[in-house]
């Protein structure tokens with residue numbers, strides 16, 4: 209992946225749009241989901257859908273802070289595309305009878321905290337913070353989760369949907385890494401110290417406090433479903449490789465932070481990291497639902513229906 | 517004398533010529549009725565956003581405006597009243613769509629040719645075809661595929677019944693925010709597709725009490741006083757809207773408060789918050805737009821549009837929004853770098869070619885090489901904060917001075933000097949660089965390259981001063 213021309217990328221994005229109605233959600237194949245698979249797949253899909261949705265909101269925040277008009281428009285598209293992924297994944301859940309009534313799956317408590325944080329603070333974050341976290345999550349999704357899902361699930365409609373989703377994701381990654389490199393171009397861009405300054409911002413600390421347990425919890429869910437841990441290592445290695453392929457990329461201090469953190473997350477033997485974090489997961493599990501404010505209205509925009 | 521266009525500008529020109537004792541002119545109008553903007557923009561909710569007492573001609577005051585911001589129909593009524601009062605009807609030639617305007621230097625005559633090949637000649641010509649008279653549909657893929665009903669705000673379909681219909685509105689500019697509240701009242705469901713939100717200010721609209729109309733009628737000076745008050749209020753807004761000043765922040769504060777008061781949901785507020793400096797694009801005014809969006813049968817959609825399909829609008833979040841009718845409130849073709857029809861001057865010069873890089877004129881009204889030709893709403897004459905008609909009046913009076921000179925001195929050519937025009941524009945662009953319009957947002961004020969050929973960078977008072985004297989030395993005569 210060489211650095212890309214963002215204007216060409218935007219044109220490409222615009223010309224490769226798809227819609228839920230391009231897929232026949234009632235086509236045969238749903239019966240290929242085994243009974244044994246079903247309950248785990250249900251949790252997995254709900255997590256996946258929520259990651260997409262949370263990713264969507266992160267792109268919305270990035271659009272607000274984008275340094276150029278082109279990048280702002282790209283992020284605006286990515287915001288909507290992630291929403292499309294969440295919608296399509298919900299449509300799959302519907303197809304597989306995994307939605308109770310017509311309800312959106314309940315987000316778990318860790319997700320709720322992240323949603324809350326995104327809603328309150330993400331718009332204030334400098335673009336390079338989310339600009340590094342998001343590609344890391346995307347590569348985990350793309351490289352580990354989705355491939356794994358496709359190996360496990362035989363339903364052709366699922367394959368059809370993920371072919372489209374993965375096409376989008378490859379563009380998200382292309383842009384993501386390019387931007388990380390742009391940001392590493394210290395002399396022309398921003399000094400490392402300045403870039404890391406937000407780490408001291410209590411708003412960001414709050415974000416980290418909600419994001420860190422979420423990752424651990426998701427990792428556990430995924431592993432329950434049978435995803436080999438090596439897949440996650442491989443995805444992280446890919447993030448390090450692509451993110452660090454150039455001098456500029458490596459110089460981006462946020463790349464260094466996230467890379468280190470990603471290593472901690474996937475390495476379950478790192479007790480210094482996981483003991484306290486798993487503790488946090490337990491703790492957050494004790495937060496009563498009532499204590500949380502109502503979900504923000506952007507969450508209610510999710511739908512599995514191709515037409516409205 | 518030739519006048520192209522029977523909107524506010526063309527008719528105002530006619531009135532001022534008559535008042536100056538010049539009676540020998542025709543107005544060529546492509547439609548079959550007068551009124552221009554206000555004949556075409558008859559969509560529900562259409563109204564001016566500058567108070568009527570200021571959005572009218574000072575030489576023809578109307579004491580009877582029913583509201584502080586009158587609706588389209590009432591404004592059109594005022595225009596018809598102008599035609600009757602100043603006996604203009606006999607001068608107007610309807611269904612004359614001008615397709616070419618050429619100057620014959622030897623004779624000193626402009627000839628207008630219509631699409632039917634008819635020719636009209638005059639010693640001077642006024643281009644008053646309006647800056648916003650050609651409506652435009654957006655370049656969205658699949659727009660022809662749509663099988664439902666399509667309506668453009670500037671060509672309203674009065675026969676279409678919205679009751680029980682699902683409607684999409686594309687565009688949330690000046691027209692969009694006027695139409696939407698009305699449609700929400702009439703239609704079953706309204707989806708509003710927004711690309712960029714604009715700044716919306718509260719609108720102090722109220723009905724004019726009877727005593728007030730009586731007062732204006734009996735004591736015209738009181739109406740003049742009102743007009744003056746409104747004029748200076750709007751002039752002061754220039755400080756906020758045109759230049760980035762502390763008042764700009766104040767104006768943004770007011771708009772934000774308006775949004776906060778009317779919209780409680782945080783995400784909706786975020787969707788409606790602009791990310792450009794106020795004034796960079798046209799400032800909107802409305803009290804009922806935000807409440808309308810929050811009605812049960814309305815929804816704001818900010819996902820980008822991917823394409824239009826047979827049944828509706830597909831947005832990038834993957835959903836097809838199916839509707840019976842799409843209303844395009846998407847504005848107008850504004851030419852920054854061309855002319856609406858070929859204009860040919862001395863020695864075969866073609867104005868559209870010279871304007872490739874952006875339109876330029878002298879004092880917005882004359883162009884060197886195109887003698888005896890006057891433009892209303894020419895390059896850099898647009899107001900961002902005050903009534904267009906205030907600007908228009910000084911253009912009309914300037915044109916009358918030019919025409920009088922041509923007639924009195926029996927000139928064949930009255931042409932502004934190239935060097936004078938160049939100097940004028942250099943100063944103009946220097947001043948524009950410091951304004952909010954050139955502060956980085958895309959708008960119809962700018963060309964693709966960001967050249968501002970539209971707006972006047974200053975107070976209406978400054979513009980009036982610029983237009984007040986006709987410097988004979990600026991012109992070459994023959």
Ligand SMILES: Cc1cc2nc3c(=O)[nH]c(=O)nc-3n(C[C@H](O)[C@H](O)[C@H](O)COP(=O)(O)OP(=O)(O)OC[C@H]3O[C@@H](n4cnc5c(N)ncnc54)[C@H](O)[C@@H]3O)c2cc1C
Pocket residue numbers: 520521522523524525526544545546547550551552553554557562563564565566571612613614615644645646647648649690691856857892893902903904905
């Ligand atoms: C919805 C809307 C709201 C507005 N509100 C305000 C406001 O509140 N305040 C304000 O100051 N301004 C407002 N404006 C701007 C408005 O356009 C001007 O104020 C003014 O009405 C323009 O008058 P005009 O005569 O120059 O142009 P027009 O009114 O457009 O008249 C031009 C005429 O020329 C005719 N014509 C065009 N081309 C040809 C041709 N080739 N041959 C023959 N005839 C031709 C047209 O048919 C038309 O009748 C608004 C505009 C719109 C669209």
Ligand SMILES: [Fe+2]
Pocket residue numbers: 260263289290293373377
């Ligand atoms: Fe995605």
Ligand SMILES: [Fe+2]
Pocket residue numbers: 263290346376377380
């Ligand atoms: Fe993505």
